[in-house]
Structure formats: structure tokens, C-alpha cells
Amino acid sequence: MNERTRLILASASPRRRDLLSLFDLAFDVEPAHIDESVRAGEAAEAYVRRVAREKALAIHARCEGRFVLGSDTAVVLGDESLGKPGDDEQARQMLRRLSDREHHVLSSVALVDPDGAVSERLSVTRVEFAELPAAWIDRYIASGEPHDKAGAYGIQGAAGIWVRSLTGSYTGVVGLPLFETGELLGEAGLVER
Incomplete structure (x- = not known):
């Protein structure tokens, strides 16, 4: 390439x-600094698709002629998207709400080709937490781990201890669903599938 x-x-x-x-693919990293706010009345699926696409298109606008991959993840409880907590108290409230309940994690991937065409995939994963003890929530928040994560948790860290069940893509919950990403990269001829 x-x-x-x-x-x-x-x-x-x-x-x-x-x-x-x-x-095993050479790539560069260019953070997309876009507004990731949920729009009024925007459903979770529409939100993650839009943000993944906007991230990729923002970088493509500066780096024309390149493939650009964007991704976004949302933790959805009922009809509500739980974004990244703004502070420790928001993280505490999110974790209490997720305790002993099922939620969904939506992870969207968008690939913009050198000509600007966009291809997308969506991963939906069902996650059920056991009851999260209050003392554990306090320690987890003190660790700093919840601060930059949708829903205030990272499944690949200490929160993984409390996952009672998971149906779908583990890597989608981490933030980049590998199967769906591989489909996009394979269709673009960037990797063999």
C-alpha cells in the first residue's frame, strides 16, 4: 500500500x-475533534452512526485521498444513551443505574475511501451486570477508569468482573467491533478476508 x-x-x-x-495493517492516528453531543430527539443508533461518520469525514476533509476509519460507542439503558461521565458523581449515578440490569452497547464503524464514499457497520451487544457493590463503585471511580468511557465503565478493565452475561461483540463494547471493522477493511481491499 x-x-x-x-x-x-x-x-x-x-x-x-x-x-x-x-x-497487522499500517495506519496513522489522527484524533477527530468534533462535537459529540447528542442532538435533541436523536436515537442512540442514529447518534453512534452519525458520530462515527462525522469523525471519519472530518479527518478525510484534511487528508484527502486517504482511507479514514471512524468509530463511536454508546451505552444504552432503556431508551437513554449514557455518554462519558462529566465528573465522579455522574459516573457513580451511571454505575448505580447499570447495576443488576441489562443494557445495550452500540458501536458504529465508518470507513471513508479516498474518493469520499462512506461505508458503515453497526454492532449491537447486550450486556448484563451483576449487582455492583457501593464500595466497589467508589473504588472504581477513585481509580479514574470510568472518566473517559461511555457508561462510565471499561469492560476490559475491572468492570469486567461484574459482567454476568454478554451477547454480541466483546470488542464492540471495548470500542471497535473487530468483525464489522474487518468486513469494511476487506471490502476496501485493505486486508484479506
């Missing part, structure tokens, strides 16, 4: 970078 067509990951997430590296 020549430098002009080399892939760019439009993300600041070290978790997404690590997961994408599993494809």
Missing part, C-alpha cells in the same frame, strides 16, 4: 488503536 492510500484511524482512543493493530 502506498503512503497516499494508507489508513488513518480518526480516534484518540488507545483501545481502538490497539484493536485496529490486530489487523
